[in-house]
Amino acid sequence: MYKVGSQAYQQVNLETCVSQASPHQLIVLLFDGALNAIRLAGLYIQKGNIAGKGKAISKAINIIDNGLKSCLDLEQGGEIAENLDRLYHYISHQLILANLHNDQEKLQMCFDLLNNIAESWREIA
Template structure:
């Protein structure tokens, strides 16, 4: 009558994600794309290896397709090649390499190739996080810090 608990949890998670996306800065959105791609790649690896000894080919394919979509339609599409210059061009080439590598990994069931792309994603994510931390400025206090005083009773 009211649906399953799993369905409710899934709906709650979706609302949480949508709220996070709506409130996120462009920098945070890129990190979220990296996170999504990396989760999809880990899922693909797990489905290729099979947790119970049997690989799940359909789930592996869906996970790899999701990662490729995030790379091509999220990360790659967000590049501003005119403003980004050589860095944007290099990232575009790297994203293209990752997509092609994942396509081949899917066809050949190559766990090592998926792990390679996951490692590249992890490195890029770490660099992106470091850039964000460097650009964050600590907020100046609105009111100067007050000195602590001690009351003495007489």
């Protein structure tokens, strides 16, 4: 019962954050969501929870592909946008491989790459 209440509170809290966020803050929230999902996938690998790992990695890939990549303006963003697009594609591909092989090192590499970009976004604010 407490778990359901906690999940409902988290959902309301997230919806409030999103509805009140600036475009810059929304990008940071996307990074945070992807990073948390990758971290969670690593914990699931340690515990042998294959279904949880797959779900967490799928969530991270979805955030990267349908959130972060979709925010890129390849026409006006120039070389930076193109490089980010390629990097996001690379990270998504590596996450798929990490999922297939339960590879903690690939997960950590993806986390580190994404976190470097996230840190830069946080510093912009």
